[in-house]
Amino acid sequence: MEHKMTIIIPVFNEIDNLDRIYSTFTDYFSKSKTKSKVLFIDDGSTDNSFNKISEICKNNPDFEYLKFKENCGLSAAIKAGIDHINTELIGYIDADLQTTPYDFDILLEDINNYQAVIGYRGKRKDTLSKKIQSLIANSIRRSLINDGVIDTGCPLKVLHTDVAKKIPFFKGMHRFIPALILLQNGKIKQLKVQHFERIAGTSKFNIFNRSLKALRDTFAYRWMRKSYINYTIEKSKIS
Numbered sequence: 001m002e003h004k005m006t007i008i009i010p011v012f013n014e015i016d017n018l019d020r021i022y023s024t025f026t027d028y029f030s031k032s033k034t035k036s037k038v039l040f041i042d043d044g045s046t047d048n049s050f051n052k053i054s055e056i057c058k059n060n061p062d063f064e065y066l067k068f069k070e071n072c073g074l075s076a077a078i079k080a081g082i083d084h085i086n087t088e089l090i091g092y093i094d095a096d097l098q099t100t101p102y103d104f105d106i107l108l109e110d111i112n113n114y115q116a117v118i119g120y121r122g123k124r125k126d127t128l129s130k131k132i133q134s135l136i137a138n139s140i141r142r143s144l145i146n147d148g149v150i151d152t153g154c155p156l157k158v159l160h161t162d163v164a165k166k167i168p169f170f171k172g173m174h175r176f177i178p179a180l181i182l183l184q185n186g187k188i189k190q191l192k193v194q195h196f197e198r199i200a201g202t203s204k205f206n207i208f209n210r211s212l213k214a215l216r217d218t219f220a221y222r223w224m225r226k227s228y229i230n231y232t233i234e235k236s237k238i239s
Helices: 015-031 049-057 074-084 101-108 128-145 173-183 207-227
Strands: 005-011 036-042 063-067 089-092 116-121 157-160 188-193
Touching: 005 015, 005 074, 005 101, 015 036, 015 049, 015 101, 036 049, 036 074, 049 063, 063 074, 074 089, 074 173, 089 101, 101 116, 101 157, 101 188, 116 173, 128 207, 157 173, 173 188, 173 207
Parallel strands: 005 036, 005 089, 036 063, 116 188
Antiparallel strands: 089 157, 116 157
């Protein structure tokens, strides 16, 4: 049976989470109706993450990897995953497992009717500082682009691969995946998903990359939205 969905998991220094990722996804794969696999993107980890990823993927067709030569950032990791995937669907989740792969099945129920189905965190289990940072970032984002996305920071997403491959990429793109699909006249649906405390490892985000970089990237998106080209071909004759 061929895989229908490839789930991108960017990894940067997450050695303490990888065993749990392996066991959680192995269990999820055994229960889900959708045949899926994981694609790790090692984003230039400097701990032992890649050795563990290589060990997990050895002789296991449900786990694959790409390894960056150096740290390139989250948007580059997502882009690399999309560029190399050939399954019908793409899933995305963070390596911290503050969301759960079991909720992919909730999103998958509606994916045939939308270009993307994305999660929003119903009851966030983050620290107060992270909640404040996200509140600031989301407030800035809503005031500037107002795309109707409830929770842009929620990593749990399912997209049609052909749609994902058309997304225009830039640094910070990961914050605007739903908005960039809307630029293609695509339809998205938002569904509530579970959220958990981070059990292991440390967050890679702070007030700088949650708020200040987000503000810069929002202006980049506003320019792209104004300049984006859409067209519909009515007839053609190309040999």
